[in-house]
Amino acid sequence: MRKKIKEYVQACEVCQRNKYQTLVPGGLIQPLPVPQQIWSDISMDFIGGLPKARGKDSILVVVDRLTKYAHFLPLAHPYSAKDVAELFIKEIVRLHGFPSSIVSDRDKVFLSNFWAELFKKAGTKLKYSSAYHPQSDGQTEVVNRCVETYLRCLTGRKPKQWPNWLSWAEYWYNTNYHASLKGTPFEALYGRKPPILVKGDVSLSSVEEVNRLTAERNEMLGELREQLLKAQDVMRSQANKHRRNVKFKAGDMVYLKIQPYKLKSLAKRMNQKLSPRFYGPYEIEQKIGAVAYKLKLPEDNR
DSSP states (O other), X not given: OHHHHHHHHHTOHHHHHHSOOOSOOBSOOOOOOOXXXXXXXXXXXXXXXXXXXXXXOEEEEEEETTTOOEEEEEEOSSOOXXXXXXXXXXXXXXXHOOOSEEEEOOOTTTTSHHHHHHHHHHTOEEEEOBTTBGXXXXXXXXXXXXXXXXXXXXHSSOGGGHHHHHHHHHHHHHTSOBXXXXXXXXXXXXXXXXXXXXXXXXXXXXXXXXXXXXXXXXXXXXXXXXXXXXXXXXXXXXXXXTOXXXXXXXXXXXXXXXXXXXXXXXXXXXXXXXXXXXXXXXXXXXXXXXXXXXXXXXXXXX
């Protein structure tokens, strides 16, 4: 009898859609693959809401996913996809060339036809964070917090002075120690220690020394990838302690947990407070990735 009652409750549609769920999030974390080359795979994001100074009130943050080296580019809002693309080509492409892939959120600039067509011609693959899993672009979000903290500390009393300090913020970030790198982004990119701001006597280097630096640089890049892989393993193991390994296959019926105000087509309710916590059930049409699935939605919701 107990078993039958348990099976009945678990299969109850009203319970599935309305009861509070106390389980940890389903699906283990899936880290992005570690890049093979410097500035071949990057991530991008915007910092907005800054006080307007010198006509600028936003920052475009571009980060190399291998070395963690970053560029901070001031922007004036409102900006179009063309404005951002011109700035990207002027400040990033001229230094590092077009990347193989770009990870970003779903900002309207990154989703525009102009942006997609431009990088399609350049052979760059655009990768977007999913709507309910913005942590895919977590690296750039962390950099954003670092930049905001630095500018806040330096310009707290004179916030409109932030453009004067932006270049120093970039130098500070790129010469700061990263636990995942076991070094600085500057050292990872250029293969040498960051230059000191006040230089003393510098001895001239010979050809043999150049060869030695090149060999050390190649060795450093190899160690860099190993350190990043180790950091990912630690991060994955810690995050997965609070997650469940949930897997589905094509044909399974599932309920969706969707914030009603985010997707009105699936959740048209008179009172959102008392609307169901879960919607469905919907059939899984295809398994796209380890934790990503394509659902067969009703025709009126497609």
